[in-house]
Amino acid sequence: MSIMIHGIGLGGGIAIGNAYILDKYLDDATLHFLEEDELPDEISRFEDAIYKTRLELERLRGDIPFDAPAELGAFLSLSIMMLNDSQISQAPIKIIKEEFCNAEWALKLQADRLSDQFAEMEDQYLKERKYDVIQVLERIFKNLDGNQFNWDSVGKIEYGILVTHDLSPADLIHFKNSNFSGFVTEVGSLTSHTAIVGRNLDIPSIVGASFSRQLIKDDELIIVDGVNGVLIINPDEIVLKEYKKLQQDWLHSRTKLKEIRKNETVTLDGVNVSLFANIDTVNDIVDARYNYAQGIGLFRSEFLFLANEDHLSTEDEQFETYKKLALEMKHNSVTIRTADLGVDKNPSWNLMNHNDGMNPALGLTGIRLSLAEYSFFKTQLRAILRASYYGDIQVMFPMISSSIELKQAINHLNYAMEELKDEKISFNPKIKIGAMIEVPSIAIAIKSIIPLVDFVSIGTNDLIQYLLAVDRNDESVNYLYNPLHPAVLKIIYHVIKTCDKADVPVSICGEMAGDTQMTRLLLGMGLRRFSMYSSNLLNVKNVILNTDISLIMKTVNKILKCEQIEKMDELLEELNIL
Numbered sequence: 146m147s148i149m150i151h152g153i154g155l156g157g158g159i160a161i162g163n164a165y166i167l168d169k170y171l172d173d174a175t176l177h178f179l180e181e182d183e184l185p186d187e188i189s190r191f192e193d194a195i196y197k198t199r200l201e202l203e204r205l206r207g208d209i210p211f212d213a214p215a216e217l218g219a220f221l222s223l224s225i226m227m228l229n230d231s232q233i234s235q236a237p238i239k240i241i242k243e244e245f246c247n248a249e250w251a252l253k254l255q256a257d258r259l260s261d262q263f264a265e266m267e268d269q270y271l272k273e274r275k276y277d278v279i280q281v282l283e284r285i286f287k288n289l290d291g292n293q294f295n296w297d298s299v300g301k302i303e304y305g306i307l308v309t310h311d312l313s314p315a316d317l318i319h320f321k322n323s324n325f326s327g328f329v330t331e332v333g334s335l336t337s338h339t340a341i342v343g344r345n346l347d348i349p350s351i352v353g354a355s356f357s358r359q360l361i362k363d364d365e366l367i368i369v370d371g372v373n374g375v376l377i378i379n380p381d382e383i384v385l386k387e388y389k390k391l392q393q394d395w396l397h398s399r400t401k402l403k404e405i406r407k408n409e410t411v412t413l414d415g416v417n418v419s420l421f422a423n424i425d426t427v428n429d430i431v432d433a434r435y436n437y438a439q440g441i442g443l444f445r446s447e448f449l450f451l452a453n454e455d456h457l458s459t460e461d462e463q464f465e466t467y468k469k470l471a472l473e474m475k476h477n478s479v480t481i482r483t484a485d486l487g488v489d490k491n492p493s494w495n496l497m498n499h500n501d502g503m504n505p506a507l508g509l510t511g512i513r514l515s516l517a518e519y520s521f522f523k524t525q526l527r528a529i530l531r532a533s534y535y536g537d538i539q540v541m542f543p544m545i546s547s548s549i550e551l552k553q554a555i556n557h558l559n560y561a562m563e564e565l566k567d568e569k570i571s572f573n574p575k576i577k578i579g580a581m582i583e584v585p586s587i588a589i590a591i592k593s594i595i596p597l598v599d600f601v602s603i604g605t606n607d608l609i610q611y612l613l614a615v616d617r618n619d620e621s622v623n624y625l626y627n628p629l630h631p632a633v634l635k636i637i638y639h640v641i642k643t644c645d646k647a648d649v650p651v652s653i654c655g656e657m658a659g660d661t662q663m664t665r666l667l668l669g670m671g672l673r674r675f676s677m678y679s680s681n682l683l684n685v686k687n688v689i690l691n692t693d694i695s696l697i698m699k700t701v702n703k704i705l706k707c708e709q710i711e712k713m714d715e716l717l718e719e720l721n722i723l
């Protein structure tokens with residue numbers, strides 16, 4: 146039977162291939178310490194997993210085909226019996242209580258202990274029973290939520306489409322090096338970092354395709370339509386043929402778009418626009434250059450720290466990366482945003498021993514974390530300054546909420562300059578300084594930082610989240626995340642106009658800049674600098690080349706004056722068909 150699921154398409158075209166369902170393994174369990182009052186919940190989570198495992202095994206036993214080997218029934222009965230054994234059902238609870246740890250970790254510890262006991266057995270037959278026990282523990286583990294998986298094993302897969310519950314931004318860095326031709330996740334929202342990085346991969350992908358792991362069998366043929374967010378499981382011949390054609394058409398239109406790569410980015414009425422690239426790694430430079438980006442508008446430097454499995458990048462490691470960016474981009478500017486860690490971008494190892502807090506998005510994140518971790522921040526600033534000697538490097542600070550914070554960051558930059566001067570190390574003393582405008586307070590009070598900066602860049606992803614009080618990572622409130630909310634447009638317009646008046650270059654580097662539905666509106670609002678992932682660059686350029694700003698202004702003004710959110714979609718459509 147063929148099934149269709151809808152999710153959020155991250156683009157990248159269409160992939161047709163066999164599903165590789167990513168399961169979780171006991172060995173991948175990680176340790177989380179719990180507070181005493183969290184223990185009862187953790188224990189009931191573990192007991193729920195035992196219960197689910199029992200149901201699963203009983204169902205399997207009830208569904209044994211009549212021609213299956215006789216031992217299968219006996220094996221399943223034995224597995225069900227094991228669930229009653231205190232070594233499996235009680236010992237992990239004891240560990241949770243004694244070690245104050247999560248259930249996954251307790252299960253892993255108990256598995257290790259049991260493995261050791263089996264290893265000591267003399268009887269070969271009993272020794273072998275270890276694998277039966279571990280299999281039961283693995284099944285319990287899979288019925289616990291929130292596990293991480295191991296990329297070492299996944300990286301070896303030769304082909305296929307990855308289907309998994311979730312991928313963190315750090316997982317996607319690993320994904321880039323794998324051979325999968327697409328991916329599907331069960332959770333995810335439009336502007337989560339997973340979606341943003343996923344879009345940059347430019348391979349067919351869908352997030353938020355609920356229950357896909359339950360509906361897809363391992364190795365089953367699936368179609369991932371990343372453009373429309375449609376996942377088709379086990380397509381019939383007619384659908385398959387249709388999608389193969391769509392895949393060809395998509396590739397063809399891609400090729401056609403490439404013809405405008407080298408064209409100047411200028412509107413029909415002669416207004417010049419600059420298009421920059423957002424990158425996460427040095428390798429992304431290849432696409433940025435291929436698509437003739439005028440520079441790097443945002444290097445999310447935090448990915449340097451996410452990619453490392455076990456340590457912070459040293460000053461020299463960072464310097465080499467930044468220098469490479471400067472040299473590769475030749476005379477074009479490279480804007481390095483200092484680490485924007487926290488919330489969903491955290492290294493797998495404990496970076497700075499700060500706990501998550503009640504509400505990490507309002508906690509120690511972005512520049513706040515850097516200012517709290519002086520030596521980490523200084524290391525990064527020194528590396529950026531040293532690299533500035535080799536090209537047009539600019540530095541930009543994330544999550545600025547007041548001029549005080551920005552002044553503190555600039556003071557740290559000045560100290561780093563003093564140190565380098567004393568050490569006779571070369572750098573560009575006139576390095577350009579920028580601030581991300583992504584916290585509403587600083588967007589409104591933009592004038593307060595104008596004297597401190599050489600440029601600003603509007604981070605619409607966070608600006609919208611904080612302005613509308615909508616968690617960008619929470620799919621349950623996705624429907625409220627609306628770039629066309631009158632408050633969003635007014636605040637962006639205010640920033641653009643204020644910066645224009647003060648002659649401070651302003652760009653947008655959030656997802657709005659790469660959304661072709663928004664291009665004309667932003668042009669009409671006065672934006673002349675867009676920064677986006679390279680995969681969107683030619684699409685946006687195409688819209689710009691086909692826009693006459695003087696002809697769209699009437700509708701743009703109508704949109705800017707409109708106070709009714711429900712009318713916005715219609716007005717935008719009107720603007721985009723002009």
Ligand code: PEP
Nearest residue numbers: 583604605606607654655
């Ligand atoms: C933004 O918030 O718009 C932005 C560009 O930064 P990030 O998506 O990395 O938070």
Ligand code: MG
Nearest residue numbers: 583604606607
């Ligand atoms: Mg941001």
